[in-house]
Amino acid sequence: MTTIKDIAQAVGVSCTTVSNVIHGRSGRVSAETISRINEAIDRLGYVPNMSARSLVSSSSRVIGVISHLTPHNNESIVADPFHSAFIGSIERTLSNNGYYLMLRTVKTTSELLSFLRNWNVDGLFFTGVFQDEFFQALADIDIPIVLIDSYVTNTNHSNICNIGLEDYKGGYTATRYLIEHGHKNIAFASPPIRDHGVVYERLQGYKNALSEASIPFRPDLVFERELDVDTTLELGSVIAKHKDITAVFSTADIMAVGIMAGIQQSGKSVPNDISVIGFDNINLCRLTSPNLTTIHQDASLKGTLAVDFLMDMLDKKPIKDREIILPIKLVERDSVKKLIS
């Protein structure tokens, strides 16, 4: 392993000078020395040892991407196609800016804190719901943190930025759309609902759209299920056999697609017998038959903004708004039918 010392010896200067050149402190070194040092660096294949750097500077250029593992959600962050695309774009940007990405799932606050201190982590992406306890811990850390899709009571900490979505409005819009198409018995299908999560917000939107239309909220039409294929197919067939459901709002396209397939495999038609509306607008929506009407969110923009936020904070640039709520948009396709009443 080539070290700064090796370079110094090869060129016949001191470590300090080499270090200065490496860090572009060119003012203090003669042009000739600089070029000789650079030549030696290339020739000997010098690569900085990040551990040593990190040790002395207590900063590591490591950015953590944290996925919070809960009892309910025993999947890694990347199981979700959404998040995986997100991570990909993060990695590239970070890499271009000289940062490194560590992926980590944590179960407890102390696990998270240990991880951060283990590596002098410089910044953090945090996705998904988490309890206040978790949030408190984050607030106490003084590294830049970008929260994605996390509903927290109070993001008023200068080290925390937040990127969210109009989840409430999305739920409201989807439900409203179904109501306007004459539906009254509208099922709500989602993964397990946790307080102050995105799904919770969407449920509130659903409820309010119903109540605005004077349709009573029926808890028995709320289906909290896991997102796997078997479960969603099964849920589809349950809905198909249900006596009065005419439409389903699912908070995830991936679930909506499964429900749709389940309905169809039970011999009923979408949208003729039952209408379906999803959420996310993933690519798959255009591959199903019928194409899935859904609520659109811009996932890649979310990723870009998140990285921008973090880079700005890392660069200590002033941040105008620490919170960005991305807009949703209804995308009409063919999975919802107008009920003639």
Next chain:
Amino acid sequence: MTTIKDIAQAVGVSCTTVSNVIHGRSGRVSAETISRINEAIDRLGYVPNMSARSLVSSSSRVIGVISHLTPHNNESIVADPFHSAFIGSIERTLSNNGYYLMLRTVKTTSELLSFLRNWNVDGLFFTGVFQDEFFQALADIDIPIVLIDSYVTNTNHSNICNIGLEDYKGGYTATRYLIEHGHKNIAFASPPIRDHGVVYERLQGYKNALSEASIPFRPDLVFERELDVDTTLELGSVIAKHKDITAVFSTADIMAVGIMAGIQQSGKSVPNDISVIGFDNINLCRLTSPNLTTIHQDASLKGTLAVDFLMDMLDKKPIKDREIILPIKLVERDSVKKLIS
């Protein structure tokens, strides 16, 4: 930040003793000292500084997951749902064994080497095809490496393990199946084919099945396209309009699904007009209508085996076989029709 020295002072012992306790060298320390040290560790919230550890031990407990970026493949590793699930499972296992996961996309060999030395990376997962130049570089590194889905000329290096799939057989089996169902004009649809990649192997299987049945290989029936929705839909409609194609073998389910949708949106039927067979057996196969016949591979097993390989090498356990080729299996569903001739 609490250090070993802090602990030592708090307890009134030396750093060495603390270090010994931390590393479970219990033989050398009295039980009482051990418990007092452990108590102090808990109370003061000591967390080891990995940078310092790594510096002195030139090993970091960092495992890299490398995605090789080529001009053709400008996507991150995680864009592929396959790989993302894989990464998730890797992370958990590594984490349980006290390792950390760094994600990295690299374009060149030297970029890779720099990365490894930057962090004293202890082990590597490497997915996808790569040129011999790349492979040579890997062979020269003396850390454990697990290759996944990489066809390399020679894995006979003690630091390299390889996990592959019966790609050739998969291509052969799929094509043979179509032929047995009376098809002769069989399109081959895949992402861009690179030499010695999985797709290349599947193409060989396709060709051989054809030639065994005395069906001439027609290059004009090979469609190399990107995997995005627009492209695959478009390809579906091209195939639908094609004069003599009666069946399609696509080397990726995600593409097969798009093609199927494209065919259907062009007003033709699957499988009545055109049969489709995919590859991978992703969940989606059971959500389409018709359900997609495909070649199954066990993705999660791939991940598990890969991690096992790496852990064994890291533990310096003897490895019996440095190469595992996972079997494929035909899964019959409803997207292929028997042609009556």
Next chain:
DNA sequence: TTGTAGGCGTTATCAG
């Protein structure tokens, strides 16, 4: 059973 001392590669301070 416990302590001392040197060094891992890098940076920063301060003196030449």
Next chain:
DNA sequence: CTGATAACGCCTACAA
């Protein structure tokens, strides 16, 4: 413009 030197936190001979 350049060079010593100390420190970062930890580990490991070796000594006691």
